[in-house]
Amino acid sequence: MRESATQNVAVFGAGVFGRNHLRVYRTLxxxxxxxxxAAIVESDTSRTASLEQEWGLPVYGSIDAFLxxxxxxxxxxxxxxxxxxxxxxxQAASALLANGIDVLVEKPIAASLEEAGQLTALANQHRRVLQIGHLERFNPAVAAVRGLLNGPMFFEAHRLSVFSPRxxxxxxxxxxxxxDLDIVLTFAQSPVSHVHAVGLPILSPKVDIANVRVEFESGCVANFTASRVSTERVRKLRFFQPHQYVSIDYARQDLLVINVEARATANSGVVGNSSGLSMxxxxxxxxxxxRFEIESFLECVRSRRRPVVSGEDGREALKAALQINAAIDEHARRARLDRYTA
Incomplete structure (x- = not known):
């Protein structure tokens, strides 16, 4: 890194996500x-002039030109x-890491586990920061719940979006x-043992809605529902742990905790237990x-510390996602076979 305390940054890709990164960097x-x-890299060269005018920055049409x-x-x-x-x-992250540039990669880390492993190895080899953009790790509601974790055993996640072509x-x-996979993996702290999943393409060639049950070696169970063809936007995670229920609303950045309190009672001379609820x-x-994610990334670049969401974390989330996709494919294959043999 240069001696100056000010860090020069570039954004690769000026689509929906890229524009948000550009906005936050400029705001900071x-x-x-x-x-x-300091720079934008955007392969759609028809947008070069408009991006240069809008942001007042050099815009490169390729990684090679940038490097x-x-x-x-x-x-x-x-x-x-x-x-x-x-x-x-x-392609982008590996070239940057190999040239001594620290990288924040939007999720998922890569298209395959092999690529994810190579990126992590490159970051280690070149002693570069590799942070993965699992945004909900930096949600204030998630940050507020960390101190409450006490061996959660059941999760229920709902993430629904209105259809968008992005x-x-x-x-x-x-x-x-x-x-949600990344958050649950972080909270559960246990390897995945079984995955049951079903998914369907609705408005695109790929699966647009999925329902998943993940079982962990610890005995913890998590149910996930995700849809990008919903009529409403929902971002919620609920989990149960000993004597406690916790509900996180990511979108509202809201946290609700219900405690189950056992207390002794006397009824007709018989002493027993009854449960009271406190909210x-x-x-x-x-x-x-x-903004919290990017500030954390820049602090890691400055201090050379391990990022909150490391390359290894990104690979684990990708591994779970690919297991789910394999289970969806297997379910679809069995369903086709059952129809054929019926």
Missing amino acids: QESDFPVRL SDCASGNLQIDAASVCVPTIGHF SLDVDVVLDLMIH QKPQVTQGEPL
Whole structure:
């Protein structure tokens, strides 16, 4: 990294996700955060002129052109956000890591476990920060619940969205459900033992709605529902642990905790136990998760510490998502066979 405390950053991909990263970096820069938005890489060269005018930055049409300017000294970059479609994550991130640039990769980490493993190895080899954009890790409601975790044994996640033509390069599991998979894997702290899943394509060639049951070696169970063809937007996770029920509303950044309190009672001379319920709403400090995520990334770049969501974390979430997709494919295969043999 350069000696200057200000970090120069680039954003790869100026689509929906990329524009959000551009907005946050520019907002941080204007608020005197030690970061400077320095370049955009966008393969759709028909947008070059409009992007240059809008952001006042050099816009490169390819990774090679970008790296060439870096190598010549015409461009100094410390870190980058990779917001291109999933299929391009590996190409962009691997080139950046190999050239000594720290990387924040939007989720999922890559299109395959092999690519995910190679990215993690590259980051270790070149001693670079590799953070994966599992945004809900930085949701204030999730941050507020961490101190309450006490061996959760049952999860129920619902993530529903109105149909949008974005992110149709991946199915609903890699597009939406993977957010909840990452959170549950983090909270459950146990390997996956069994996966049961069903999914259907509705408005795209890929699976648009899925229902999943994941069992963990600890005995914990998690049910997931994800849809990108809903009439409403829902982002909720509920879980049960000894004597407690916890509900997280990601969208509202809201947290509800219900405690089950056992108390002794006397009834007709017989002493027994009855349950009382107490409800509480822990304080949640509102804020934009993406800004928290990017601030955390930049702090890791500055301090050289391990990111909150590491490459290894991203690989584990991808591994679970691919297991689910395999289970969906197997269910579909059995259903076709049953229809054929009926």
